[in-house]
Amino acid sequence: MVAILKEGKYWSILASSRQGAAHRRKGVVNQDALSVSVVQGGIAVAVADGHGSPTSPYSHLGARFAAEAACEQLKEFAERNIKIRNYQTLNDLAAKVPQAIVQEWRRRVDESCVDEAMGLELRKKRILFGTTLLCALLVKDWALLLQLGDGDILCVYDNDEVTTVWHGVSEEFVGEETHSLCEDNAESITQWKIIVPIEPKLALLLLSTDGYNKSFASEADFRKAAVDWYHLLLEHGAEKLREKIDEWLDQTSDQGCGDDITVALLYRAKKAISLARIAPWLARG
Known part of the structure:
Protein backbone atom coordinates (compact mmCIF):
# COMPACT_ATOMS: atom_id res chain seq x y z
CA MET A 1 0.00 0.00 0.00
CA VAL A 2 1.28 3.46 -0.91
CA ALA A 3 1.52 5.92 1.97
CA ILE A 4 -1.64 7.79 2.96
CA LEU A 5 -1.64 11.45 3.97
CA LYS A 6 -4.88 13.12 5.03
CA GLU A 7 -5.33 16.43 6.80
CA GLY A 8 -8.15 17.43 9.10
CA LYS A 9 -8.78 20.76 10.80
CA TYR A 10 -7.52 19.59 14.18
CA TRP A 11 -5.63 16.37 13.45
CA SER A 12 -3.86 14.92 10.43
CA ILE A 13 -2.49 11.48 9.62
CA LEU A 14 0.41 9.92 7.78
CA ALA A 15 0.17 6.15 7.48
CA SER A 16 1.53 3.21 5.54
CA SER A 17 1.09 -0.57 5.46
CA ARG A 18 3.96 -2.61 4.03
CA GLN A 19 4.48 -6.24 3.13
CA GLY A 20 7.19 -7.69 5.36
CA ALA A 21 10.55 -8.90 4.13
CA ALA A 22 9.75 -12.53 4.94
CA HIS A 23 6.46 -12.34 3.04
CA ARG A 24 8.13 -10.63 0.07
CA ARG A 25 10.61 -13.50 -0.18
CA LYS A 26 7.86 -16.14 0.02
CA GLY A 27 5.35 -14.34 -2.19
CA VAL A 28 2.81 -14.07 0.65
CA VAL A 29 0.46 -11.07 0.55
CA ASN A 30 0.53 -8.41 3.25
CA GLN A 31 -1.59 -9.67 6.16
CA ASP A 32 -2.01 -6.15 7.59
CA ALA A 33 -4.71 -3.68 6.61
CA LEU A 34 -5.25 0.05 7.07
CA SER A 35 -8.27 2.33 6.75
CA VAL A 36 -8.41 6.11 7.27
CA SER A 37 -11.20 8.72 7.20
CA VAL A 38 -11.31 12.45 7.85
CA VAL A 39 -14.26 13.13 10.13
CA GLN A 40 -15.52 16.27 11.88
CA GLY A 41 -12.16 18.01 11.53
CA GLY A 42 -10.39 15.02 13.00
CA ILE A 43 -9.26 11.56 11.98
CA ALA A 44 -10.58 8.02 12.26
CA VAL A 45 -8.03 5.26 11.64
CA ALA A 46 -8.03 1.49 11.99
CA VAL A 47 -5.07 -0.88 11.74
CA ALA A 48 -5.49 -4.66 11.61
CA ASP A 49 -3.04 -7.56 11.56
CA GLY A 50 -4.31 -10.82 10.09
CA SER A 59 -6.71 -13.42 7.51
CA HIS A 60 -5.62 -10.78 4.99
CA LEU A 61 -9.30 -10.41 4.08
CA GLY A 62 -10.29 -10.51 7.74
CA ALA A 63 -7.86 -7.67 8.44
CA ARG A 64 -9.30 -5.61 5.60
CA PHE A 65 -12.85 -6.25 6.78
CA ALA A 66 -11.84 -5.25 10.32
CA ALA A 67 -10.11 -2.02 9.34
CA GLU A 68 -12.95 -0.92 7.08
CA ALA A 69 -15.68 -1.87 9.55
CA ALA A 70 -13.96 -0.12 12.45
CA CYS A 71 -13.32 3.05 10.49
CA GLU A 72 -16.94 3.22 9.40
CA GLN A 73 -18.21 2.70 12.95
CA LEU A 74 -15.85 5.36 14.33
CA LYS A 75 -16.95 7.82 11.68
CA GLU A 76 -20.60 7.24 12.55
CA PHE A 77 -19.82 7.62 16.25
CA ALA A 78 -18.13 10.98 15.64
CA GLU A 79 -20.95 12.29 13.46
CA ARG A 80 -23.57 11.36 16.08
CA ASN A 81 -21.69 12.59 19.14
CA ILE A 82 -19.31 15.34 18.04
CA LYS A 83 -20.96 18.02 20.19
CA ILE A 84 -20.92 16.02 23.42
CA ARG A 85 -18.30 17.15 25.94
CA ASN A 86 -19.35 15.26 29.05
CA TYR A 87 -17.04 12.36 29.87
CA GLN A 88 -19.64 10.07 31.40
CA THR A 89 -22.05 10.53 28.50
CA LEU A 90 -19.35 9.81 25.94
CA ASN A 91 -18.09 6.88 27.97
CA ASP A 92 -21.55 5.32 28.11
CA LEU A 93 -21.99 5.72 24.36
CA ALA A 94 -18.49 4.43 23.58
CA ALA A 95 -19.19 1.24 25.51
CA LYS A 96 -21.39 0.15 22.59
CA VAL A 97 -18.72 0.67 19.91
CA PRO A 98 -16.79 -2.61 20.36
CA GLN A 99 -19.96 -4.62 19.83
CA ALA A 100 -20.87 -2.56 16.76
CA ILE A 101 -17.45 -3.15 15.22
CA VAL A 102 -17.46 -6.88 15.97
CA GLN A 103 -20.97 -7.31 14.58
CA GLU A 104 -20.07 -5.49 11.37
CA TRP A 105 -16.88 -7.54 10.96
CA ARG A 106 -18.83 -10.76 11.46
CA ARG A 107 -21.41 -9.67 8.90
CA ARG A 108 -18.71 -9.09 6.29
CA VAL A 109 -17.01 -12.38 7.06
CA ASP A 110 -20.27 -14.34 7.12
CA GLU A 111 -21.32 -12.92 3.75
CA SER A 112 -17.95 -13.53 2.08
CA CYS A 113 -17.62 -16.32 -0.46
CA VAL A 114 -14.45 -18.38 -0.22
CA ASP A 115 -14.21 -22.02 -1.19
CA GLU A 116 -12.75 -23.33 2.08
CA ALA A 117 -15.57 -21.74 4.08
CA MET A 118 -18.43 -23.27 2.13
CA GLY A 119 -20.63 -25.38 4.41
CA LEU A 120 -18.78 -24.45 7.60
CA GLU A 121 -20.68 -23.25 10.63
CA LEU A 122 -20.16 -19.54 11.15
CA ARG A 123 -17.94 -19.90 14.23
CA LYS A 124 -15.46 -22.06 12.32
CA LYS A 125 -15.68 -19.86 9.24
CA ARG A 126 -14.69 -16.77 11.25
CA ILE A 127 -11.50 -18.46 12.44
CA LEU A 128 -10.36 -18.57 8.79
CA PHE A 129 -10.39 -14.74 8.82
CA GLY A 130 -8.78 -14.17 12.24
CA THR A 131 -7.22 -10.77 12.87
CA THR A 132 -6.28 -8.23 15.51
CA LEU A 133 -7.48 -4.61 15.52
CA LEU A 134 -6.29 -1.22 16.75
CA CYS A 135 -8.22 1.97 16.08
CA ALA A 136 -8.44 5.60 17.08
CA LEU A 137 -10.83 8.49 16.63
CA LEU A 138 -9.42 11.94 17.38
CA VAL A 139 -11.57 15.06 17.08
CA LYS A 140 -11.17 18.55 18.53
CA ASP A 141 -12.14 17.90 22.14
CA TRP A 142 -11.95 14.14 22.74
CA ALA A 143 -10.58 10.83 21.55
CA LEU A 144 -11.75 7.23 21.44
CA LEU A 145 -9.15 4.44 21.35
CA LEU A 146 -9.75 0.70 20.97
CA GLN A 147 -7.57 -2.40 20.78
CA LEU A 148 -8.12 -6.13 20.42
CA GLY A 149 -5.03 -8.30 20.28
CA ASP A 150 -1.39 -7.32 19.92
CA GLY A 151 0.07 -4.14 18.45
CA ASP A 152 0.86 -0.78 20.02
CA ILE A 153 -0.69 2.63 20.65
CA LEU A 154 1.83 5.21 21.91
CA CYS A 155 1.26 8.81 22.97
CA VAL A 156 4.07 11.28 22.25
CA TYR A 157 4.00 14.63 24.06
CA ASP A 158 5.64 17.89 23.02
CA ASN A 159 8.32 17.42 25.71
CA ASP A 160 9.28 14.06 24.10
CA GLU A 161 7.62 12.01 26.84
CA VAL A 162 6.17 8.74 25.54
CA THR A 163 3.45 6.72 27.25
CA THR A 164 1.36 3.69 26.40
CA VAL A 165 -2.42 3.89 26.33
CA TRP A 166 -3.06 0.72 28.33
CA HIS A 167 -1.63 0.14 31.79
CA GLY A 168 -0.23 -3.24 32.71
CA VAL A 169 1.04 -6.05 30.50
CA SER A 170 -1.04 -9.15 29.88
CA GLU A 171 0.69 -12.44 30.60
CA GLU A 172 -2.19 -14.45 29.18
CA PHE A 173 -0.33 -15.25 25.97
CA VAL A 174 3.23 -16.13 25.03
CA GLY A 175 5.04 -16.07 21.69
CA GLU A 176 2.86 -15.28 18.69
CA GLU A 177 -0.49 -15.96 20.39
CA THR A 178 -2.93 -13.09 20.76
CA HIS A 179 -6.61 -12.24 21.06
CA SER A 180 -8.63 -12.13 17.87
CA LEU A 181 -11.81 -10.78 16.35
CA CYS A 182 -12.79 -14.36 15.55
CA GLU A 183 -13.27 -15.17 19.25
CA ASP A 184 -16.86 -15.62 20.45
CA ASN A 185 -16.43 -12.93 23.12
CA ALA A 186 -14.45 -10.48 20.98
CA GLU A 187 -16.50 -7.44 21.99
CA SER A 188 -16.04 -8.10 25.73
CA ILE A 189 -12.24 -8.51 25.50
CA THR A 190 -11.73 -5.36 23.42
CA GLN A 191 -9.93 -2.65 25.37
CA TRP A 192 -11.28 0.85 24.85
CA LYS A 193 -10.88 4.29 26.35
CA ILE A 194 -12.49 7.71 26.02
CA ILE A 195 -10.17 10.68 26.61
CA VAL A 196 -11.92 13.95 27.51
CA PRO A 197 -10.38 16.42 27.09
CA ILE A 198 -7.35 15.57 24.99
CA GLU A 199 -4.18 16.60 26.81
CA PRO A 200 -2.97 19.86 25.17
CA LYS A 201 0.61 18.61 25.21
CA LEU A 202 -0.27 15.47 23.25
CA ALA A 203 1.54 15.98 19.95
CA LEU A 204 1.40 12.60 18.21
CA LEU A 205 -0.38 9.28 18.50
CA LEU A 206 1.31 6.23 16.95
CA LEU A 207 -0.59 3.06 16.09
CA SER A 208 1.36 0.09 14.77
CA THR A 209 1.03 -3.62 14.19
CA ASP A 210 3.39 -5.80 16.19
CA GLY A 211 5.81 -6.22 13.28
CA TYR A 212 7.05 -2.67 13.93
CA ASN A 213 7.78 -3.06 17.65
CA LYS A 214 9.38 -6.47 17.10
CA SER A 215 11.84 -4.97 14.62
CA PHE A 216 13.56 -2.92 17.33
CA ALA A 217 16.22 -4.21 19.68
CA SER A 218 14.40 -2.92 22.74
CA GLU A 219 11.22 -1.21 23.94
CA ALA A 220 13.30 1.93 24.53
CA ASP A 221 14.40 1.98 20.88
CA PHE A 222 10.80 1.52 19.77
CA ARG A 223 9.65 4.45 21.89
CA LYS A 224 12.50 6.60 20.64
CA ALA A 225 11.38 5.94 17.08
CA ALA A 226 7.96 7.38 17.97
CA VAL A 227 9.65 10.59 19.16
CA ASP A 228 11.78 10.62 16.01
CA TRP A 229 8.67 10.56 13.84
CA TYR A 230 7.32 13.57 15.73
CA HIS A 231 10.53 15.53 15.20
CA LEU A 232 10.71 14.62 11.53
CA LEU A 233 7.14 15.78 10.97
CA LEU A 234 7.94 19.11 12.59
CA GLU A 235 11.18 19.65 10.73
CA HIS A 236 10.37 18.32 7.26
CA GLY A 237 6.58 18.23 7.08
CA ALA A 238 4.26 15.40 6.22
CA GLU A 239 4.61 15.71 2.43
CA LYS A 240 8.34 15.00 2.61
CA LEU A 241 7.82 12.08 4.97
CA ARG A 242 5.14 10.62 2.72
CA GLU A 243 7.83 10.27 0.06
CA LYS A 244 10.06 8.27 2.44
CA ILE A 245 7.86 6.34 4.87
CA ASP A 246 7.30 3.33 2.58
CA GLU A 247 11.04 2.95 2.02
CA TRP A 248 11.83 3.36 5.72
CA LEU A 249 9.29 0.77 6.80
CA ASP A 250 10.59 -1.67 4.20
CA GLN A 251 14.11 -1.16 5.58
CA THR A 252 12.84 -1.65 9.12
CA SER A 253 11.30 -4.99 8.19
CA ASP A 254 14.42 -6.01 6.23
CA GLN A 255 16.68 -5.25 9.19
CA GLY A 256 14.19 -6.35 11.84
CA CYS A 257 11.82 -9.28 12.30
CA GLY A 258 10.72 -9.51 8.66
CA ASP A 259 7.01 -9.23 9.49
CA ASP A 260 4.47 -6.98 7.78
CA ILE A 261 4.49 -3.46 9.24
CA THR A 262 1.71 -0.92 9.45
CA VAL A 263 2.25 2.47 11.09
CA ALA A 264 -0.24 5.31 11.52
CA LEU A 265 0.90 8.71 12.81
CA LEU A 266 -1.81 11.10 14.01
CA TYR A 267 -0.30 14.47 14.76
CA ARG A 268 -0.71 18.16 15.39
CA ALA A 269 2.52 20.14 15.08
CA LYS A 270 3.01 23.01 17.54
CA LYS A 271 6.57 24.26 17.23
CA ALA A 272 9.78 23.34 15.50
CA ILE A 273 12.15 21.18 17.51
CA SER A 274 15.80 20.49 16.76
CA LEU A 275 16.64 17.28 14.93
CA ALA A 276 19.90 16.89 16.84
CA ARG A 277 18.72 13.77 18.69
CA ILE A 278 17.01 12.02 15.79
CA ALA A 279 18.18 8.47 15.07
CA PRO A 280 20.53 8.56 12.04
CA TRP A 281 18.94 5.51 10.39
CA LEU A 282 15.54 7.24 10.43
CA ALA A 283 16.79 10.59 9.16
CA ARG A 284 18.81 9.16 6.27
CA GLY A 285 17.90 10.03 2.71
Missing part, protein backbone atom coordinates in the same frame (compact mmCIF):
# COMPACT_ATOMS: atom_id res chain seq x y z
CA HIS A 51 -2.92 -13.87 11.86
CA GLY A 52 -1.37 -15.37 8.74
CA SER A 53 -1.48 -18.85 10.25
CA PRO A 54 -2.53 -22.13 8.59
CA THR A 55 -5.78 -21.99 10.55
CA SER A 56 -6.51 -18.48 9.24
CA PRO A 57 -5.76 -18.62 5.49
CA TYR A 58 -8.01 -15.65 4.75
